[in-house]
Amino acid sequence: MSSSQDTGRSVLRSLNTGAVLRAVVESGPVSRAGIARATNLSAVTVGAIAGELLGQDLIVENGDTDATAGRPGRLLELNSGAYGSIGVKLSDRSVTGVLTDLRSKVLAEASRPLEHPSAEDFVRVLRDLTTSLTADAGMDWDRLLGVGIGLPGVVDRGAGTAVYSPFLQWIDVPVAELAETALGLPVIVENDVNTLALAERWFGRGQGVQDFLLVTVGQGIGLGVVLGGELHGGARGGVGELGHMVVTDADEACSCGSTGCLEAVASEGALLRQSEVLTQRSGSDPVLDMDELYHRAESDPDHADLVDVAGERIGRGVANLINVLSPELVLVRGPGRFEGSRLAARMTESVAHHTFAGLAGRTELRVEHLDDMPWARGAASLVLSELFMSPATAPGAKAMRSGRIQ
Numbered sequence: 001m002s003s004s005q006d007t008g009r010s011v012l013r014s015l016n017t018g019a020v021l022r023a024v025v026e027s028g029p030v031s032r033a034g035i036a037r038a039t040n041l042s043a044v045t046v047g048a049i050a051g052e053l054l055g056q057d058l059i060v061e062n063g064d065t066d067a068t069a070g071r072p073g074r075l076l077e078l079n080s081g082a083y084g085s086i087g088v089k090l091s092d093r094s095v096t097g098v099l100t101d102l103r104s105k106v107l108a109e110a111s112r113p114l115e116h117p118s119a120e121d122f123v124r125v126l127r128d129l130t131t132s133l134t135a136d137a138g139m140d141w142d143r144l145l146g147v148g149i150g151l152p153g154v155v156d157r158g159a160g161t162a163v164y165s166p167f168l169q170w171i172d173v174p175v176a177e178l179a180e181t182a183l184g185l186p187v188i189v190e191n192d193v194n195t196l197a198l199a200e201r202w203f204g205r206g207q208g209v210q211d212f213l214l215v216t217v218g219q220g221i222g223l224g225v226v227l228g229g230e231l232h233g234g235a236r237g238g239v240g241e242l243g244h245m246v247v248t249d250a251d252e253a254c255s256c257g258s259t260g261c262l263e264a265v266a267s268e269g270a271l272l273r274q275s276e277v278l279t280q281r282s283g284s285d286p287v288l289d290m291d292e293l294y295h296r297a298e299s300d301p302d303h304a305d306l307v308d309v310a311g312e313r314i315g316r317g318v319a320n321l322i323n324v325l326s327p328e329l330v331l332v333r334g335p336g337r338f339e340g341s342r343l344a345a346r347m348t349e350s351v352a353h354h355t356f357a358g359l360a361g362r363t364e365l366r367v368e369h370l371d372d373m374p375w376a377r378g379a380a381s382l383v384l385s386e387l388f389m390s391p392a393t394a395p396g397a398k399a400m401r402s403g404r405i406q
Helices: 003-027 032-039 043-055 119-137 175-183 192-203 262-266 268-282 290-297 301-325 342-354 372-389
Strands: 059-064 074-078 084-090 094-100 106-113 144-151 154-156 161-165 170-173 187-191 212-217 221-227 329-334 364-369
Touching: 003 032, 003 043, 003 074, 003 372, 032 043, 032 074, 043 059, 084 119, 084 192, 084 372, 094 119, 094 372, 106 119, 106 372, 119 144, 119 175, 144 175, 144 192, 144 372, 154 187, 161 175, 175 187, 187 192, 187 372, 192 212, 192 221, 192 372, 212 301, 221 262, 221 301, 262 268, 262 301, 268 290, 268 301, 290 301, 290 342, 301 329, 301 342, 329 342, 342 364
Parallel strands: 084 144, 144 187, 212 329, 329 364
Antiparallel strands: 059 074, 084 094, 094 106, 154 161, 161 170, 212 221
């Protein structure tokens, strides 16, 4: 047999393994016959792969099927506590981490300040955080499948590189290589909003939804795109920079170096800077955070106008996405009291106003609160999602290739 035939059979085998494991994750407890129906694989193939997954502790047998004839079959389900995944959310001021099981249940969580957002300082903090999380969860290091890292900016997931992160001031930083050297674990790096989208795809509101968008409104304005059930990253991870959509001809400078970006006029930092100008002009008390800004907008006309303009601009950007991609669902997440804020209300009105008439009412819009821990949980889902999709062949699915799953 030629080497090309060997390679082809190996790829097919790992694709089939991913399909079987995915069926167990999405439908378990499920029989081998049920997996065969769901995957269109033969009973013999499913039986052989199930045997391997049982040997690796990735799945377990739990109960019998209600067979009407012949011997009942054993049900298979994910052995969620057998392995763990570390997820890390990196910002310019802190590193937040979680350790989850295979169902993305958080077993331990912790946060560390980041005094200097250099790659060297981050890796040092990451090592300390990972050690602390494994101790808190009581999990052996050799049961960690890997580490997922979510960070703001453009990320080349395949190369494990932060291509460009304005907040961190990183350009072409080999994050995965540095982290793997420090930890001795497989590491996957992705844009932080994409990590949230993956968590929603597998464990949240995106379950069973083929086409959805996740928009985050905070220090930046980000976008995760799931099309056909798959995260869409574009060339070198460039999809999702919604915050750098140009929405005004005004001269507001953006962290990216351009002007008029959505992020420059409607992000958390932009709104607080604009609020500072208003309070200095009026002699009123300064606004310290977004919750205070939301509250001030309820009674102060100038702050109400500030929030209304920002909401309208964000809504216009979301409507443009709906008009182009026609998703089934759009999730919009923001910090503090965002869910019930005037900003969210104006954004919702703007989405409705600017969405193409032929698409109006066809996309569900959900506005929800977001804090730091879901970001880290989403990063942990990087490792889990690639394990479920296609172990051993998907880019970044290093847990099996590295030998951590025997």
